[in-house]
Amino acid sequence: MSDTLLKVSGLKTYFFTASGVSKAVDGVSCELKRGEVMGIVGESGSGKSVTSNSIIRLLPPQTGRIVEGEILFEDRSILAMSHKELLEFRGKEIATIFQDPMTSLDPVFKIGKQMVEMICAHQKVSKKEARDMAVHALKRVGIPEPEKRMESYPYELSGGMCQRVIIAMAVCCKPKFIIADEPTTALDVTVQAQVLDLLKDLQREMDTSILLITHNLGVVWEMCDKVMVMYAGNTVESADTKELYSNPLHPYTWGLLDSIPRLSDHAKEDLRTIPGTPPDLRLTGKCCNFYNRCPYMTEECCKSVPPLVEVEPGHFVACHRQNGVERLVRGEVTHEAK
Amino acid sequence: MKQNETRQPIMKIRHLTKEFKIKSKKLGAKPQILHALNDVSLDVYEGETLGIIGESGCGKSTLGRTVIQLHKATSGSVEYQGQDLFSLAGAERKAMKRDIQMVFQDPYSSLDPRNTCEQIIAEPLKVHGIITDSKARQDRVLELMREVGLDIQHMNRYPHEFSGGQRQRINVARALALQPKIIICDEPVSALDVSIQAQVLNLFNRLQRDHNLTYIFISHDLGVIKHVSDRIAIMYLGRVVELCEASQIYDNPLHPYTRALLSAIPPESPFEKKQRIVLKGEIPSPIGDQVGCPLAGRCPNCTERCTREIPKLKDTGDGHQVACFLYES
Structure with a gap:
């Protein structure tokens, strides 16, 4: 068996809406090895969640469609799977943790019932065994009095507790791959720290791969081995976490790193910002999507889409001016660009 | 800060308490009491930004809303330029409201979807009868839009046509319209x-410099708070547990809760390794009477005294105040 668990190449997911075709994901490629944690960062609307939903094929059937690309999971094509295969596949091989813990549990069923239902669907066990497994999983994720909690409804638990329940459900079937879509965004910092610690522990214990979607770079630094930066549906940069932090190459990544207020900053200094706003996804795809906000823009940027090139081993960038031939200096705006 | 000793505070919040009554599920039972704010006292100085930080449910938004009288305080007082805000009525109250404005958290729901951008920004001018001439009012609206960085061609657009950042700029323009002295920003970003x-x-910082504004800036993000504030108050369960200069919170955090909060923030680089101080469990319920320090059940330094008495906010020197028995001699 090869070392690569998941391989996404040239994925394009479009939404066909009444007002035009929205190119939510327009060329995403990534590779994930066994036991690796990869982060996807980007602003809202950059296509992070659509990418993850494409991987498990959870797109709205009326509008969303994967128009191009290939997703391989252990050399099996996810895009070629039938509905029945998918049902088997989701939850057992790939588990998902969604952003909002309160709404991803069904409010009218008890926690225990929801967990038992999930376990029985994927494993050939009796209800009693499934129940024991559920209690064990709840205990593992640090929920006090797990037996009592089995009889609780989701509204009786706090946000952090609900997220633990969801993580417990996700790890019940020992999946090889977990997609965590903004797992801590709805939580407070102290609770976020607890949940991240838990995820990290579980990941090490079971040697699972995690695809962590977040807009918080701090979470990426803490959790991930490698990271992919997305902008307007494209992968703009992807590298090892440490490499990306110490040697970011894409102008958007520079802007992103600069615009975060840090604790170690001096107070009241103006932050360096990225001017403007992200583009309309119906109009992208003809040129570099970042050109109108980029201080290093040249004529070429408005003409063609920059390809994703490997400038250093494992470090991919999609920028006309950073493709290995040319090199930009951070903070130095050239004449042409002005 | 030494300056503050001579400067008079523009606003004095004294022993502010807000309790909400919660109806009991049982028929005829007494309502339970939720203590949202407990004896909060703060001074706000002119031209500064007072940052207020805490986790959800700690009462930081209630504080902002009580100061501006969206909630009626249970007890305590807020003094603004020597006047007790809660005793004002009629015209005086209206005049006071001109000086204290608010920017809300959600840029989507805090703008009326049926009004255009121009109408939204002009409304406070109309209500307070500041500019009665409609042409002059429009000029003022355009001036405000330019000031906050909105394109004046968009004045006839409706809120749904703007992005989140632009909507928050409309909110700021509306708050600025009355030329307030204090703006209360409730999680504006x-x-x-x-x-x-x-x-x-950056817009908030620039406006403060240009207009000598005073902000009460409420947020749950320590990075943001540190960036905008001169002084920071850390709240936990309806109480201020630490109050200090913005630089001190990072260099010299005193309260165990502040330390835990700082250690819980994700690192700033992949090379940084943090020693995490874990607070066990979760924030306790604010319902019912409190005995002892609010952090007692989760604090790593908890002593027997903490479970009996509530520590008061005390100065440890340099204006750094902390409510913890560890620092009482």
């Missing part, structure tokens, strides 16, 4: 993306 958040934070 938490609904925005980082690149847009940075733009809005």
Whole structure:
């Protein structure tokens, strides 16, 4: 068996809406090895969640469609799977943790019932065994009095507790791959720290791969081995976490790193910002999507889409001016660009 | 800060308490009491930014709303330029409201979807009868739009046509319309993306310099708070547990809760390794009477005394105040 668990190449997911075709994901490629944690960062609307939903094929059937690309999971094509295969596949091989813990549990069923239902669907066990497994999983994720909690409804638990329940459900079937879509965004910092610690522990214990979607770079630094930066549906940069932090190459990544207020900053200094706003996804795809906000823009940027090139081993960038031939200096705006 | 000793505070919040009654599920039973704010006293100085930080449910938003009288305080007082705000009525009260404005958290729901951008920004001018001539009012609206960085061609657009960052700019323009002295910002950037958040934070800083504004800035993000504030108050369960200069919170945090909060923040680089101080469990319920320090059940330094008495906010020197028995001699 090869070392690569998941391989996404040239994925394009479009939404066909009444007002035009929205190119939510327009060329995403990534590779994930066994036991690796990869982060996807980007602003809202950059296509992070659509990418993850494409991987498990959870797109709205009326509008969303994967128009191009290939997703391989252990050399099996996810895009070629039938509905029945998918049902088997989701939850057992790939588990998902969604952003909002309160709404991803069904409010009218008890926690225990929801967990038992999930376990029985994927494993050939009796209800009693499934129940024991559920209690064990709840205990593992640090929920006090797990037996009592089995009889609780989701509204009786706090946000952090609900997220633990969801993580417990996700790890019940020992999946090889977990997609965590903004797992801590709805939580407070102290609770976020607890949940991240838990995820990290579980990941090490079971040697699972995690695809962590977040807009918080701090979470990426803490959790991930490698990271992919997305902008307007494209992968703009992807590298090892440490490499990306110490040697970011894409102008958007520079802007992103600069615009975060840090604790170690001096107070009241103006932050360096990225001017403007992200583009309309119906109009992208003809040129570099970042050109109108980029201080290093040249004529070429408005003409063609920059390809994703490997400038250093494992470090991919999609920028006309950073493709290995040319090199930009951070903070130095050239004449042409002005 | 030495300056503050001579400076008079523009606003004095004294022993502010807010309790909400919660109906009991049982028929005829007494309602339970939720203590949202407990004996909060703060001074706000002119031209400064007072940052207020805490986790959800700690009462930081209630504080902002009680100061501006969206909630009626249970007890305590707020003094603004020597006047007790809660005793004002009629015309005086209206005049006071001109000086204290608010920017809300959610840029989507805090703008009336049926009004255009121009109408939204002009409304406070109309209500307070500041500019009665409609042409002059429009000029003022355009001036405000330019000031906050909105395109004046968009004045006839409706809120849904703007992005989140632009909507928050409309909110700021509306608050600025009355030329207030104090603006209470209740999580103004938490609904925005980082690149847009940075733009809005810079806008707040610039407006403060230009208009000598005073901000009470409420947020749950320590990075943001540290960036905008001169002084920071850390709240936990309806109480201020630490109050200090913005630089001190990072260099010299005193309260165990502040330390835990700082250690829980994700690192700033992949090379940084943090010693995490874990607070066990979760924030306790604010319902019912409190005995002892609110942090007692979770604190690593908890002593027997903490479970009996509530520590008071005390000065440890340099204006650094902390409510913890560890620092009482």
